Amino acid sequence: MISRQPVMTSNGVPLLESDPILDVAAYMTPAVNSFCRERLRSGNCNFLIAVDEDKDQPANAFQTLDDRGRPVIVFTRSLLKLARNKDELAFVLGHEAAHHIEGHIPRRQDQAMTGAILVGILGQSAGLTGEELLRAQEIGAGLAAQHYSKEFELEADALGAEIALAAGYDPLKGANFFARLPDPGDRFLGSHPANAERMAVVRATVKRLKGS
Numbered sequence: 001m002i003s004r005q006p007v008m009t010s011n012g013v014p015l016l017e018s019d020p021i022l023d024v025a026a027y028m029t030p031a032v033n034s035f036c037r038e039r040l041r042s043g044n045c046n047f048l049i050a051v052d053e054d055k056d057q058p059a060n061a062f063q064t065l066d067d068r069g070r071p072v073i074v075f076t077r078s079l080l081k082l083a084r085n086k087d088e089l090a091f092v093l094g095h096e097a098a099h100h101i102e103g104h105i106p107r108r109q110d111q112a113m114t115g116a117i118l119v120g121i122l123g124q125s126a127g128l129t130g131e132e133l134l135r136a137q138e139i140g141a142g143l144a145a146q147h148y149s150k151e152f153e154l155e156a157d158a159l160g161a162e163i164a165l166a167a168g169y170d171p172l173k174g175a176n177f178f179a180r181l182p183d184p185g186d187r188f189l190g191s192h193p194a195n196a197e198r199m200a201v202v203r204a205t206v207k208r209l210k211g212s
């Protein structure tokens, strides 16, 4: 039995035991950590995973850093609802973690994504120890969604696929998520790079790793 990775929520309500993101977080975290430690020797690999329960937020996921450099990965509930299987969630988680592991510098910050979401997530986090909660509350409004160059997106797709595969998920199945997501403009899984190009990167990565 693998231990559950605590996943924070923006409204402080603990996730249902059956929520697929709990399972995906539990299985992906060891893989994410091991890739992170191997490649980011002096960096922070203590990922925090959170769900923004605001149903008005579009399907989105992003990775950011708190003021001490702790990587935070946020999924909106809309994105979780759109996912058809755990492979898709694992792929998104791997992709977001990969941005941090690869040391990608964001192109710009989207201020619209600051504030409410993260203050909610971090201020009311449920199921955390006192120390974790304190840490969470120190994470300020400096958090923002991050956007990357096309090259970085493709790199994150490749490493994300590798991590998902290592955790026992099917990255090809996971990357099918691209095909169904509404175009969120310049947010996660937006129109650049083209979905076909991203699928090709994932396919090539899986082929390389499986040696077939």
Ligand SMILES: [Zn+2]
Pocket: 095, 096, 099, 148, 153, 156, 188, 189
């Ligand atoms: Zn990305």
